[in-house]
Amino acid sequence: MTGREGQSEHPNHRAAGGEGVASGREAAGGGAGWKPAPQDSPRGQGEGKRPRRSGWARAGERVIEGVIRTSGVSAVLFVLAIFFFVFREAAPVLFGGEHFKLLPFLFSVEWYPTSASNVRYGTLALTVGTFSVTALAMVLAVPFGLGAAVFVSEFCGPRLKETLKVVIELLAAIPSVVWGFIGLTVMSRLIVHFTGAPVGVNLLNGGIILALMSVPIIVSIGEDALKAVPDSYREAGLALGATRWQLVYRVLLPAARNGLLAAVLLGVGRAVGETMAVLMATGHAVNLPLGVFDSVRTLTANVAAELGEAPAGSDHYRVLFLTGVLLFSLTFVVNLVADLVIRGWRRK
Amino acid sequence: MNAPVRIEVRDLRLAYGTREALHGVSFDVHAHEILGIIGPAQAGKTSLLRCLNRTIDFTADARMTGSVKVDGVDVRQVKDVFGLRRKIGMVAPLPVGLPLSIYDNVAFAPRCAGLRRRDELEALVERCLRQAALWDEVKDRLHTLGTRLSGGQQQRLTIARALSHQPEILCLDEFSIAIDPVTTMRIEEVLKELRRTVTILLVTNLTQQARRLADRTLFLWKGELVELDRTEVIFSEHPRERRTYEYVNGMVG
Ligand SMILES: Nc1ncnc2c1ncn2[C@@H]1O[C@H](COP(=O)(O)OP(=O)(O)OP(=O)(O)O)[C@@H](O)[C@H]1O
Ligand SMILES: [Mg+2]
Numbered sequence: 001m002t003g004r005e006g007q008s009e010h011p012n013h014r015a016a017g018g019e020g021v022a023s024g025r026e027a028a029g030g031g032a033g034w035k036p037a038p039q040d041s042p043r044g045q046g047e048g049k050r051p052r053r054s055g056w057a058r059a060g061e062r063v064i065e066g067v068i069r070t071s072g073v074s075a076v077l078f079v080l081a082i083f084f085f086v087f088r089e090a091a092p093v094l095f096g097g098e099h100f101k102l103l104p105f106l107f108s109v110e111w112y113p114t115s116a117s118n119v120r121y122g123t124l125a126l127t128v129g130t131f132s133v134t135a136l137a138m139v140l141a142v143p144f145g146l147g148a149a150v151f152v153s154e155f156c157g158p159r160l161k162e163t164l165k166v167v168i169e170l171l172a173a174i175p176s177v178v179w180g181f182i183g184l185t186v187m188s189r190l191i192v193h194f195t196g197a198p199v200g201v202n203l204l205n206g207g208i209i210l211a212l213m214s215v216p217i218i219v220s221i222g223e224d225a226l227k228a229v230p231d232s233y234r235e236a237g238l239a240l241g242a243t244r245w246q247l248v249y250r251v252l253l254p255a256a257r258n259g260l261l262a263a264v265l266l267g268v269g270r271a272v273g274e275t276m277a278v279l280m281a282t283g284h285a286v287n288l289p290l291g292v293f294d295s296v297r298t299l300t301a302n303v304a305a306e307l308g309e310a311p312a313g314s315d316h317y318r319v320l321f322l323t324g325v326l327l328f329s330l331t332f333v334v335n336l337v338a339d340l341v342i343r344g345w346r347r348k
Numbered sequence: 349m350n351a352p353v354r355i356e357v358r359d360l361r362l363a364y365g366t367r368e369a370l371h372g373v374s375f376d377v378h379a380h381e382i383l384g385i386i387g388p389a390q391a392g393k394t395s396l397l398r399c400l401n402r403t404i405d406f407t408a409d410a411r412m413t414g415s416v417k418v419d420g421v422d423v424r425q426v427k428d429v430f431g432l433r434r435k436i437g438m439v440a441p442l443p444v445g446l447p448l449s450i451y452d453n454v455a456f457a458p459r460c461a462g463l464r465r466r467d468e469l470e471a472l473v474e475r476c477l478r479q480a481a482l483w484d485e486v487k488d489r490l491h492t493l494g495t496r497l498s499g500g501q502q503q504r505l506t507i508a509r510a511l512s513h514q515p516e517i518l519c520l521d522e523f524s525i526a527i528d529p530v531t532t533m534r535i536e537e538v539l540k541e542l543r544r545t546v547t548i549l550l551v552t553n554l555t556q557q558a559r560r561l562a563d564r565t566l567f568l569w570k571g572e573l574v575e576l577d578r579t580e581v582i583f584s585e586h587p588r589e590r591r592t593y594e595y596v597n598g599m600v601g
Binding site: 231232233238239240246250 | 406433456510
């Protein structure tokens, strides 16, 4: 194959030779000036020399592909399994609990799971508690976290940057119970001292503690998102006469917005899911908060505090699992909404 | 030529780390002329342009000596480097569409300069896109992402963008490498017209493009200015330097 006259680059030469692959069409074109380019020669030449991959290489690739696929699928399976097992514990009370009805569960503020005379399972106050603490935490953490991310990635020098990143990682590594301590002692005293509130463990305290816990996540993920914006965008923007600040809000924030939103969502996730710190910092009182100085209780803290006391298999026990399902659904909705928002942006 | 001098380059040396890319280049650019800059790859053409608007600052290890004066002011002494960059429009050889809509891409620089009025912005965007021969293709989808355009369209988008801040000096670095010949001709016509208001530096690998457009042509070779003369002379049978003749006629490169 390799020795064939296909190697000759001159089409006339091929036509004249007239052997092998020289087609009738080409021969018919014969003596006239223009000739179609030889169509089979580049491939014909390549085929003989193209390196063959060994069977091992191909088998190995298939194995790796399988492993990757399995881990991808199993991630989904795990989530479904968690949901399934939590739901299974909760199902009996949902479909026939003695004192349980779905609407009061969702929309009543009366949570008296151990009352002797009249058991009531209303989680509205807990849901509102979770949302209000999270919202307050995000109001504090998002501007601060994103601002810090922008500063670390765009404005500060390399030395300061390294230092800040180490500090931020350190902050992220503090266990939540330590944050709870800080809330219970330092923060609560500060709040009483500066605001004159009667108790220091309240919505504000929990919000601040959660904000401090989510800021490191928002900063490090946000910084990664900004770092992923190609430098060519920065140069193009600056070459057009943008100042550094104009560059940030006209180019970098739009370019990195998906990553930044992911950073915020991870922060929200941390705040919604956090248990120990809010249990200690918010005062743990079932209460619809009217202001930031009211004590609240969150869904997570409630489960953590009561599951140990509830007899396994009792209605109370199952309702707590149902609370877990509720929490799961709420985070799912939050993520879904965020996802839709991103899609909406993309379509534009 | 007695038009006023816009850009005055004196003994410009530029080193990336320890490697010198420009070995002392001196020339003037006059108002309202098109100066063609030709030279083989690696000659330092792009580096030269990047010194003018100080985008060379983005390369950390680049060191520049000598002087580059724009309108009599040394670019390294200007206080308002953003103003300097707005005065000089720059089209890079590889188009970098900002991740914004077509409209926002073109409106970017005017907005940075403080233009807020919607109607003025819209008129400006339309004019720049027309000048870059892009308006007809994108007028119905101004609010889609600029990065979704084809390569040649993105290149023209960067041209529109470079015109958007109404620069007094326009630097084009191989603007036509991704653009088809017919559109290139249309843009070249626009450039000829722009010459009345703008001073143009045209870096090009297509020597014929310099021949068509440039009033004077500068031949750069390995970081050295070989010859700068009226375009007719450079492309004649008898330029001053033998190397010029050989490059222009494709004998060296
Ligand atoms: N960022 C950089 N860092 C280091 N060296 C660089 C950098 N940019 C350019 N150079 C070097 O400077 C010299 C001139 O490059 P320049 O890009 O100015 O050439 P050019 O004339 O524009 O070439 P081309 O026609 O290929 O675009 C080259 O030797 C190149 O390797
Ligand atoms: Mg170049």
